[in-house]
Every structure is written in structure tokens, then in C-alpha cells.
Amino acid sequence: MKSEKLLEMEEYIRFRQTISLKELQEHFNISINTVRRYIAVLLEQNSDFQKVYGGITVKNPQRSSLSPYPNYGEIPQMSEKHRLCKYAASQIQAYDIVYIDNGTSVSFIPYYIPDELPLTIVTNSVSIVNSVIKKSNITLVMLPGILNRSTMSFTGESSAQQLETYNIIKAFLSCVGFSLNAGATSFSVEEYKIKSMAVQKAQQVFLLADHSKIGRSTLMTYCPTSKVNTLVTDLPLSGEYEETFKKYGNQIAVV
Secondary structure, three states: OOOHHHHHHHHHHHHHOEEEHHHHHHHHOOOHHHHHHHHHHHHHHOOOEEEEOOEEEEOOOOOOOOOOOOOHHHOOOHHHHHHHHHHHHHOOOOOOEEEEOOOOOOOOHHHHOOOOOOEEEEEOEHHHHHHHOOOOOEEEEEOOOEEEOOOOEEEOHHHHHHHHOOOEEEEEEOOOEEEOOOEEEEOOHHHHHHHHHHHHHEEEEEEEOOOOOEOOOOOEEEEOHHHOOEEEEOOOOOHHHHHHHHHOOOEEEEO
């Protein structure tokens, strides 16, 4: 019978589709020799996997049981979003009450939260629920509403109203676009209401936006630049961004 750690690694490899041994070492916090030993067992026992230079890949990718989106392999800026989410997870402390938004930019945060870390996660995202369902130390609060199958999230007046009753320490949010003038923007009225409420209730706001989102703006601003405590992005920004965030006493994390 496979060990629990080996099963966890198998699921994670299926989730990532292709991953380096170094990334597996860092994610599971084990030695590189242990990674190689586990990989050797997986390759021997399962024909779905194939060794590639410096890592391992899934031969015929299919959706993982924990994969948050049906077209996982088609998500743009995949590696960048993983880096943003890994940083975001590092900012979560024991017993935090956090809100995690809907969207691919934040959906991988749970995979970088240590299993033993006790905290509360509030979300309207089905993918976040699926990702933490086996983490017994996490108290999971799902917002009510009507399921939007295109975004796999629950939305509606009841979602925002319920969120208003909670005390949120840290909110991790995604956006369609972010610019200094417009702030974090969305084009969905229903998502706007929930995101705005999360900003209003949170003590700290973390906005995760890769380079493709920077400088863009859409219909509705749900969070002005002044309220973004930490902008997490993947490429250095211009001096204007740095100066503006410094003026508000906030920060930009480039990861």
C-alpha cells in the first residue's frame, strides 16, 4: 500500500502536470534523495508518469480531483500564479481568519498552506473548498448564494450580506486589472459586491496580480489603490507604482 506522503505527492504531480524535482523538494520539505526515491516508486507502479530532465510529467493529462478548473493546463501565467500564491500562503499565520477570493490568481494558495497550520478560511470559491477539504486544521466557511458554473463560485446578495457579518484579518483577492488610477477592477456586478465587502471587512488586503493584469482597468473598481496593503506581482513595476504605494504606507512584493 502506498504511504500517505507518496499518495499526496502523486496527487500534487497530477495537479501540476509537469514539475521539477526541486519544486517537489521545496513543496514537501523533504530531501532531494527522498524525492528521487518517491519518484522512482511512482514511475515503477504507474504508467501515467514519465521522467523528464530534472523532473516528472503526466503522459496523458486529465483533470486532477483537486484541480480547481476543468482546463487547468490552459490557465495563462501558470508558473507566475503559483509563485504569487506561494508568497501569499507564507503571509498566513496560525489562527488567522482569511478570505480567499475566486479566480485562478488566488486558487493555488491552499496548496502552499502547511497541513498543520490552524486557521479559518472564508470563501465563495468551489475550487478553494475542494483544495482544503482534507486539511483538518482549517475551519472552512463557505459563503451562500447561487452557483455560477463559469467561475465555479457562489454569488448573489446573500454572499455579500453573509460576508459582512464576519471579521476578516487578511483578504487575498484577484482582479481582472489593476492600475494606479482605477485600483483593482472587476467586470462582474455580483463579484464586485463580494470583493468590495471583503476589502471593507479585512484588516489587511493582499492583491495578487501577475504582469498581464498591471496597467489594465475594467468597468468597476472594487478596491482603490490606497487600500491595497500588499500588491503581489511577478515583475518589477515602475517608480510611479513604488512611490504611490510608499505614499500610502503600503508595499509591493515582487516574487
